[in-house]
Each structure stands twice: as C-alpha cells, then as structure tokens.
Amino acid sequence: MKKLIIFILIILSNKISLAENFQATLDTNAILIGQQIKFSLKCSDLNSEINWPILTDSILNGIEIIKFSKIDTIYNKDTSITYYQEFIITAWDSGAYYIPPIKLNNNLVSEGFLLNVFSIDIKESDSLKDIKEQIEAKFSLLDYWIWILVLLIVLLGIYLFNKFFNKSNQTATTKKVVIKIAPNIIATNALDKLEKKKLWQEGKIKEYYSEISEILRTYIDSRFNIIALELTTEEIINKISKNISSESTKELRTLLLRSDLAKFAKSKPIDVENNESMLLAKKLVDQTKVEIHE
Amino acid sequence: MIDNINTDIKILNEKINKESAIIDLLMLEMNKVIVGQKHMTERLLIALLSNGHILLEGVPGLAKTLAISTLSKTIDANFSRLQFTPDLLPADIIGTQIYSPKKETFSVKKGPIFANFILADEINRAPAKVQSALLEAMQERQVTIGGQSYELEKPFLVMATQNPVEQEGTYPLPEAQVDRFMLKVIIDYPNKEEEKIIVRNNLAKSFPQANAVLKTDAIIKARDLVKEVYMDEKIEQYIIDIVFATRFPQEYGLENLKDMISFGASPRASINLASACKAYAFIKRRGYVIPEDVRALCYDVLRHRIGLTYEAEAENISSEDIITQILNSVEIP
Numbered sequence: 001m002k003k004l005i006i007f008i009l010i011i012l013s014n015k016i017s018l019a020e021n022f023q024a025t026l027d028t029n030a031i032l033i034g035q036q037i038k039f040s041l042k043c044s045d046l047n048s049e050i051n052w053p054i055l056t057d058s059i060l061n062g063i064e065i066i067k068f069s070k071i072d073t074i075y076n077k078d079t080s081i082t083y084y085q086e087f088i089i090t091a092w093d094s095g096a097y098y099i100p101p102i103k104l105n106n107n108l109v110s111e112g113f114l115l116n117v118f119s120i121d122i123k124e125s126d127s128l129k130d131i132k133e134q135i136e137a138k139f140s141l142l143d144y145w146i147w148i149l150v151l152l153i154v155l156l157g158i159y160l161f162n163k164f165f166n167k168s169n170q171t172a173t174t175k176k177v178v179i180k181i182a183p184n185i186i187a188t189n190a191l192d193k194l195e196k197k198k199l200w201q202e203g204k205i206k207e208y209y210s211e212i213s214e215i216l217r218t219y220i221d222s223r224f225n226i227i228a229l230e231l232t233t234e235e236i237i238n239k240i241s242k243n244i245s246s247e248s249t250k251e252l253r254t255l256l257l258r259s260d261l262a263k264f265a266k267s268k269p270i271d272v273e274n275n276e277s278m279l280l281a282k283k284l285v286d287q288t289k290v291e292i293h294e
Numbered sequence: 295m296i297d298n299i300n301t302d303i304k305i306l307n308e309k310i311n312k313e314s315a316i317i318d319l320l321m322l323e324m325n326k327v328i329v330g331q332k333h334m335t336e337r338l339l340i341a342l343l344s345n346g347h348i349l350l351e352g353v354p355g356l357a358k359t360l361a362i363s364t365l366s367k368t369i370d371a372n373f374s375r376l377q378f379t380p381d382l383l384p385a386d387i388i389g390t391q392i393y394s395p396k397k398e399t400f401s402v403k404k405g406p407i408f409a410n411f412i413l414a415d416e417i418n419r420a421p422a423k424v425q426s427a428l429l430e431a432m433q434e435r436q437v438t439i440g441g442q443s444y445e446l447e448k449p450f451l452v453m454a455t456q457n458p459v460e461q462e463g464t465y466p467l468p469e470a471q472v473d474r475f476m477l478k479v480i481i482d483y484p485n486k487e488e489e490k491i492i493v494r495n496n497l498a499k500s501f502p503q504a505n506a507v508l509k510t511d512a513i514i515k516a517r518d519l520v521k522e523v524y525m526d527e528k529i530e531q532y533i534i535d536i537v538f539a540t541r542f543p544q545e546y547g548l549e550n551l552k553d554m555i556s557f558g559a560s561p562r563a564s565i566n567l568a569s570a571c572k573a574y575a576f577i578k579r580r581g582y583v584i585p586e587d588v589r590a591l592c593y594d595v596l597r598h599r600i601g602l603t604y605e606a607e608a609e610n611i612s613s614e615d616i617i618t619q620i621l622n623s624v625e626i627p
Binding site for chain 2 (some may be wrong): 086210227229230231232233234260263264265266
C-alpha cells in the first residue's frame with residue numbers, strides 16, 4: 001500500500017511539471033453566438049522534439065479561427081525558449097463544444113476545455129434589427145461628373161444657339177399676320193359663288209342643296225360656336241334658337257328641312273323655292289352677323 | 295315641301311302611311327300593359343320590322359320580360375319563353391333525337407326554339423354552350439338536330455333580357471353572340487307619373503291584358519315595305535363613317551379614342567344600323583331615312599359592338615361615351 005501511494009505521487013508530480021511547460025488558455029468558457037475570444041498556446045523549456053499544431057481555419061468542427069498570430073519565439077534569461085501563439089476564435093452555432101487536449105509530444109499535453117456557446121434570447125415583442133447599421137455612402141461630386149458635363153454642354157449649346165441663331169433671326173424678323181375673315185363674309189362669298197354655279201338651273205338640285213346647307217352649317221359653326229356640321233337639323237334648330245330671333249329660326253328650319261328633303265328624299269323643289277332658298281340663306285347670314293363698330 | 299318629293303318616294307310615303315296602321319295597333323295594345331318605356335317598345339318594333347334580334351338590359355322590375363311577352367301576345371304567333379339557368383342544356387333549347395325501342399328508330403323532338411317569338415329570359419345565366427346553341431338559330435334562322443337542318447318559322451325573333459347588376463353566377467355573352475343582336479337596349483326607370491300608374495294598374499282588380507291584333511303575315515308584309523324605304527347614298531356613307539370611326543378613330547380626329555377601343559363594330563353593325571334606320575323611318579311614317587334616324591339608333595346598335603380596353607375601363611369610359619364622341623365628330627351629310 002505504501003508503495004502504491006508513492007507511485008501515484010511520483011506520477012502526479014511528473015504531470016504537474018509537464019503542465020507547467022505547455023499551457024493552452026481560453027478567455028472564457030461561455031460566449032454568445034458569434035462572439036470572438038482569444039485562445040492561446042504557450043510552451044517553454046523545450047528539450048525534446050515537439051509537433052506544434054498547425055491550426056489555420058478551425059480548431060474543431062464548429063469553432064472557427066478568425067485570426068491567428070505567428071508562432072512567437074521568446075528567449076528567456078535562463079537560455080530556455082518559450083513559444084507562443086494566439087488565436088481569435090468564434091462559434092456560429094449554439095451548444096457546448098469540447099476542445100480536446102492538444103498534444104505536442106508524449107510529455108507535453110494541454111488541458112481540454114468546454115466552451116459553451118449561447119444564442120441570443122429573442123422575444124416576439126422585439127422589433128427586427130439589422131445585423132449591421134446601414135452604411136451611408138459619402139456624397140461626392142465625382143460620382144456625378146458625367147451629368148455635370150452633360151449639363152455644361154447643354155448650357156453651352158443653348159448659349160451658342162442664342163448667340164448665333166437668334167441674332168440672325170432678329171435681323172430678318174417678319175411677323176406673320178393672320179387675317180381673320182368674319183364668318184358672314186366667308187358665308188356670303190360662298191353663297192355668291194354657289195349662285196354663280198347655277199347648279200339648280202342645270203338640274204343638280206341635290207348638289208345645290210348639299211352645298212347651301214354646308215355653307216350655312218359652317219357659318220353657324222364659326223359664328224355661334226355650335227358644332228353644326230355634326231348635328232342634325234333639329235339639333236341645330238334647338239341649339240341656335242336661343243341666339244337668333246324666332247323669325248330667323250323659322251326660316252332656318254324651312255331652309256334646312258328643304259335641304260334635307262332634297263338630299264335624302266329625292267325632293268325637287270320648284271324654281272321659286274330654289275331662288276327663295278338662296279335669298280333665305282343670305283338673309284340669315286346678314287341678320288345674324290356680328291356687327292363691327294369702328 | 296313634301297309635295298316636291300320624288301314620285302316614287304311620294305307613293306312609298308302614302309303606302310307607308312296606310313300600312314303603318316299596324317304600328318298604331320301594336321302600340322295601342324302594348325301601351326295597355328306597358329306604362330311608359332316608349333324607347334323600349336319602339337325598339338322592340340324596330341327589331342320586329344327589320345328582322346333583327348333584341349337584347350334588353352336593365353335592373354330587375356323594369357318590365358323587360360313583360361314587354362316582350364306582351365309584344366308576342368299582340369301578334370297571333372307561336373311564342374316560347376326560355377328561362378335561362380346554369381343547368382340548361384343546348385338540347386333543352388333546340389331539341390334532340392329520341393330513340394324509340396318499339397320502332398327501333400330515332401325521332402326528332404323539336405325544342406322550344408321552334409316558335410316565332412323567343413323570349414330568352416336572363417340569357418346570361420346559362421353557360422356559353424347553351425348561349426352558342428342560339429347562334430345558328432339567330433343568324434341562319436335554322437337549327438341542326440342530328441345532322442339534319444330544320445328551318446325556323448317566319449317571323450323569327452329572339453328577344454333576350456339580361457340583368458347588369460348581379461354578376462355572380464352569370465356568364466357574360468360571347469362577343470360573337472352579342473354581335474348577333476341587332477339592338478341592345480338599356481332600360482331605365484320610369485318617371486314618377488308613370489310609376490304611379492304602374493302601381494295603380496297592379497293593385498287594380500284585373501291587370502290589363504293585351505290581345506292578338508295582328509297575324510304574322512302582316513308583319514312579313516310590313517317587313518317587305520320597310521325594305522323599300524329609301525336610303526340615300528349620303529346616309530349610307532354617314533353610317534359607314536360612323537362604323538369606321540369605331541375602328542379607326544384617329545382617321546376622324548379622335549386620337550384620344552385609339553387606346554380606348556380594343557375592337558370596333560363589325561360590318562354586321564353597318565347592316566343592322568342601316569336596316570334599323572329603315573324600320574325607324576317606317577315607324578315615323580317616312581319613306582326615306584334622314585340623319586336623325588341614324589343618330590337615334592346609333593347607341594342601341596353600336597353599344598354592344600365596341601370593345602373597350604382596360605384603359606377605358608380604368609378611366610370609366612363607356613361605349614356610350616365613345617359613341618357620343620364619334621357622333622360629335624363625324625360630319626352629317
């Protein structure tokens with residue numbers, strides 16, 4: 001029994017001395033998901049050959065290395081050498097991870113660590129948050145140089161146009177004078193022209209009344225601003241009766257109805273009626289014309 | 295003024311004045327039952343005289359069905375009423391072949407379409423296959439059962455009704471079938487005075503009844519006379535211009551309508567407008583057509599033949615608005 005106790009003590013003391021030569025340390029054993037912590041390896045007083053672990057992207061499945069330093073070599077006063085390397089690690093999944101002991105050789109073995117990764121408590125009442133705040137782009141005139149250039153070219157173009165073309169226009173300006181002929185003059189002229197054609201005398205009754213009614217409708221259109229060319233006889237009479245005397249309305253109705261019959265019902269008014277139609281048309285135009293006072 | 299009219303037309307006018315007495319008779323009988331709705335009764339007579347079919351649209355209770363059944367009663371003719379329902383089958387309308395085990399042969403059972411006047415009540419309640427069963431009958435005036443064609447009786451007139459309000463459980467009429475209706479008439483509410491009389495008539499001990507005052511021969515004779523009504527080439531041109539303006543509005547200075555019309559009126563519209571105008575002139579006791587006739591009938595002939603685009607619907611523009619714009623832009627001859 002005594003021998004057994006002595007053997008265990010020897011073994012333990014040996015282990016303690018080994019742990020002092022090679023240390024693996026972790027900032028903390030509990031992190032939030034994505035939180036970055038430091039993991040370091042330190043080994044000193046090396047007399048034996050070692051296999052330094054080459055860790056570049058992860059320590060184990062689930063624990064990623066974000067950044068790692070070069071292996072630092074420190075020469076101690078007592079001629080011993082200390083090797084040191086630092087890792088910034090994180091984990092993206094919640095849970096408990098066991099970092100197993102790291103073995104440099106049979107004698108140099110670090111401790112194992114338990115790393116707990118917690119997720120963030122999410123409450124339903126919490127509002128949604130961005131992972132990161134939006135980054136505002138800085139305003140720079142250089143971003144709009146093409147538009148500024150276009151604007152300058154357009155302004156230059158307008159300036160040059162005004163300078164050269166307007167000048168030449170100014171020198172030879174001729175104002176267009178629109179002579180507006182009164183509707184009654186147009187209608188009277190058209191009626192005179194129609195009379196000279198002697199259409200009904202040649203038996204072209206339909207043509208005669210088609211023209212006479214068109215002249216009158218055109219006159220009403222421009223004189224009273226009624227779309228007479230697109231209205232039927234009754235519609236015209238209804239609209240115009242407010243603007244002209246009852247006698248003129250009656251005469252207009254007679255004339256338009258006579259025209260309708262000639263145009264649409266093969267009616268052939270007698271010579272007296274044909275003459276009367278022209279007189280009525282001229283009278284109507286004359287009675288309803290706009291008086292111009294100079 | 296009328297004395298100067300060409301002798302042919304003068305004779306026609308006299309003839310029409312004499313023959314159009316049937317119009318007075320029909321109107322008298324119809325007015326016994328139908329109060330007001332002059333526009334509707336006049337359009338029914340136009341359809342009857344010009345051998346066209348008519349579609350009446352209006353909210354329930356405006357006497358659409360009553361008007362049609364009354365017109366049928368005033369004429370001594372066969373009348374069938376078809377109440378269109380979603381479960382109606384084409385055979386229910388045109389008829390079918392029935393097998394006789396005794397004789398070991400098929401015999402034809404003619405459907406209700408074999409009548410002079412058909413009232414297709416609430417036509418948009420039946421599915422398209424039933425509606426299309428009416429197509430051949432309406433256009434060709436014949437029906438095919440089991441490969442055999444049967445000519446329909448003369449006169450043959452389909453008068454349909456539809457309700458624009460309830461859209462659930464209805465099947466909008468296909469364009470091809472709508473086009474076969476000469477007129478689509480929108481029925482409006484009666485005025486206060488008319489409604490007062492309607493209430494009185496309905497509460498009286500006996501509801502007025504229309505009597506058969508005409509034979510079908512009289513209608514056929516009147517139809518022949520309607521065809522004789524003179525239509526000047528200028529009026530023909532006016533009709534064509536109006537119909538073309540529905541197709542190519544930009545050519546008539548109506549660029550704004552170009553994007554509102556998906557399709558314009560068909561040549562059938564021109565034919566129907568022309569024949570309806572003749573019938574209208576006949577009703578007005580005239581032997582010739584004037585532009586007023588065209589304008590009076592334009593809405594009823596064209597409103598169902600102009601296809602509206604989504605843009606028009608979005609801007610709440612109806613086919614009536616389009617017709618108004620066209621009438622205000624096409625010059626009267």
